[in-house]
Amino acid sequence: MSELKQKIYSKIKADLADIELELSENLNPFLDLVSKTASHILFSGGKRLRPILTVLSAKLCGYSDHFAKRISTVFEYLHAATLLHDDLVDGASVRRGSPVAHSIWGNSTAVLVGDFLLARALSIASETRRPKVIKIISQITENMSQGEIHQLMRKGNIDLSESEYLEIITRKTAVLIQGSCRVGAILAKASEKNEKALSDYGFNLGLAFQMADDLLDYTANPVSLGKEIGADLKEGKLTLPVIRALGVANPEDQSQMKAIIQNEQFSAEEFRILVDMLNQYDGIKYTRKLAGERIDAAKAALSVFQPSEIRNLLNDIADYALEREV
Amino acid sequence: MSELKQKIYSKIKADLADIELELSENLNPFLDLVSKTASHILFSGGKRLRPILTVLSAKLCGYSDHFAKRISTVFEYLHAATLLHDDLVDGASVRRGSPVAHSIWGNSTAVLVGDFLLARALSIASETRRPKVIKIISQITENMSQGEIHQLMRKGNIDLSESEYLEIITRKTAVLIQGSCRVGAILAKASEKNEKALSDYGFNLGLAFQMADDLLDYTANPVSLGKEIGADLKEGKLTLPVIRALGVANPEDQSQMKAIIQNEQFSAEEFRILVDMLNQYDGIKYTRKLAGERIDAAKAALSVFQPSEIRNLLNDIADYALEREV
Incomplete structure (x- = not known):
């Protein structure tokens, strides 16, 4: 464990334990199959980034009630629901080192348990009795499904532009992380200014987080990533490191890269060649630079708050998003 | 068109036109593929039973504002979302005489557009700014997914009991129709007694509606049904006509029925033999009797309201649920 990770972990350990308990209690599944499938995706080593952000955002605005932990599970359930459906849509085989749910219980179960988790999330959201919270959460859900559909439509398309990539990751990742933070602020009845600051923090962190995730594929x-080599490419997903390198490479290398990408059965050796080119043609560095700018923007957004341990912690989490290795 | 259908239609025509408009305006899809897929399931000749019940329930309680029509679309979107996912889970091929969405646009699109419609439904629900309404709707969604999962788990099981069948159709059909009516009453700020009456009306109508639907398969x-012959059986779904006949038949005929049911490739002739046995062994009559009792209960629930044109109309709709041929 890196030093930064250890530092963060020591400070969120107690909250994490509470969140774990809420996650298993709130799941309350009526059927054994739901329980097994949902637990497979929920309790397989997720980082709980989204619920922890809700809890910390609420705390930053002065609200430490346990209710924030209960509501924070909404964001983990939404996340788990989309993972179940996305793995199916992407034809993924491995997640976090385990076979994906649909390969164990079948596509139908993955579809229906995903629906159940989505519904569960919205049920818990309704416990807030705050129409504003519920509206935010249902709009996040709409955005996420649109982001996934957009990605599906552009699957295998070698011409995906950087701006389209940003639009997709905004919808499929950033709005959820933004919402996790914003809802924490709303639970705390924060001022508009503070709510906006946490919303901006979450949005920028979400973009950086997805860019970092896309970097990790290369x-x-x-083994430590718990996925196949080059999984994104095999699923036909072009991400920023590749988009950038393709845009910068000379015509000959560009052709070679395209040939590797478009052959979904590429060998480990071909993948190594591709990664070399992503390094040579600025794909890796550029993505890291853009992610770094988003991290800076996330931290800058928090400057409206007085210095405090929680603010430092949120800043550390932002830094960690980019340095993480899994 | 039957006389009763014509009578109902003449009285709801104007509301139906408004609902159609709301459905297409509220859909507002950001992507062409969403629009096409969602429209395929939404605008393919559905009866709009659920939204019309919301509008009429609100009117029965004295609320005629257009807002009820907007909110009524929630129930049609939820219905369409589950149809998209269920057709996929069931491996259906034809609905309302057209190929099912997943056979045209693929499984992934059907999953993601179903998610979008579910999210859209909850977004519109949040416009009511009524936590109670939102809670009801999210719980309906949970129930529906659990009902579908339960059905999936028992797929192909020849021993499904009548009580399990009732539990499944309660969750997958009755709670949504119940909610359509109940939310109409809540929008109208009806008394608890009147809300309960409409809730009971919808619940019983929902059960009867599903039983009638299950009868139609036999x-x-x-051709007029717009589905394959014996589609339910081919999807491994045992419904009340079969459950009842299996329970009543002599051992020899029971074996023959089981043999036909368990061979999912049964011929038209074998299906005819099965239907004869469903008639001989009370399967059809018993199901019609139970549905009839639910219709009576639905109408009885409305007796707390003064006689009125709207109350008559809701009674007529209940009667129509059982007499309908498609």
Whole structure:
């Protein structure tokens, strides 16, 4: 565990334990199959980034009631629901080192348990009795499904532009992380200014987080990543490191890269060649730079708050989003 | 068109036109593929039973504002979302005489557009700014997914009991129709007693509606039904006509029925033999009797209201649920 990770972990440990308990209590599944499938995706080593952000955002605005932990589960359930459906849509085989749910229980179960988790999320959201919260959460859900549909439509398309990539990751990742933070602020009855600051923090962190995730597909050790080598490419997903390198490469290397990308059965050796080119043609560095700018923007947004331990912690989490290795 | 259908239609025509407009305006899809897929399921000749019940329930309680029509679309979107996912889960091929969405646009699109419609439904629900309404709707969604999962788990199981069947159709059909009526009453700020009456009306109507639907699989002309012959059985779904007949038949006929049911490739001739047995062994009559009792209960629930044109109309709709041929 890196030093930063350890530092963060020591400060959120107690909240994390409460969140874990809420996650299993709130799940309350009526059927054994739901329980097994939902637990497979929920309790397989997720980082709980989204619920922890809700809890910390609420605390930053002075609200430490346990209710924030209960409501924070909404964001983990939404996340788990989309993972179930996305793995199916993407034809993924491995997540966090385990076979994906649909390969164990079948596509039908993955579809229906995803629906159940989505419904569960919205049920818990309704416990806030705050129409504003509920509206935010249902709009996040709409955005996420649109982002996924957009990604599906552009699957395998070698011409995906950087702006389209940003639009997709905004909808499929950033709005959820933004919402996790914003709802924490709303639970705390924060001022508009503070709510906006946490919303901006979450939005920028969300973009950086997805960019870092997309980088890991090319830079991480696949064993520790718990996914196949080059999984994104095999699923036909063009992400920023590739989009950038394709845009910068000379015509000959561009052709070679395209040939590797478009052959979904590429070998480990071909993948290595591609990664070399992503390094050579600025794909890795550029993505890291853009993610770094988003991290800076996230931290800058928090400057409206007085210095405090919680603010430092949120800043550390932002830094960690980019340095993480899995 | 039957006389009763014509009578109902003449009285709801204007509301139906408004609902159609709201459905297409509220859909507001950001992507062409969403629009096409959602329209395929939404605008393919559905009866709009659920939204019309919301509008009429609100009117029965003295609320005629257009807002009821807007909110009524929630129930049609939820219905369409589950149809998209269920057709996929059931491996259906034809609905309302057209190929199912997943056979045209693929499984992934059907999953994601179903998610979008579900999210859209909850977004519109949040416009009521009524936590109670939102809670009801999110709980309906949970119930529906649980009903579908339950059905999936028992798929192909020849021993499904009548009480399990009732539990499944309660969750997958009755709670949504119940909610359509109940939310109409809540929008009208009806008394608890009147809200309960409409809730009971919807619940019983929902059960009767599903039983009638399950009957049609054995009694309707498949061309007018717009489905395959014996579609339910081919999808491994045991419904009340079969459950009852299996329970009553002599051992020899029971074996023959089981053999036909368990061979999902049964011929038209074998299906005819099965239908004869459903008639001989009370399956059809018993199901019609139970549905009839639910219709009576639905109408009885409305007796707390003064006689009025709207009350008559709701009674007529209940009667029509059982007499309908498609």
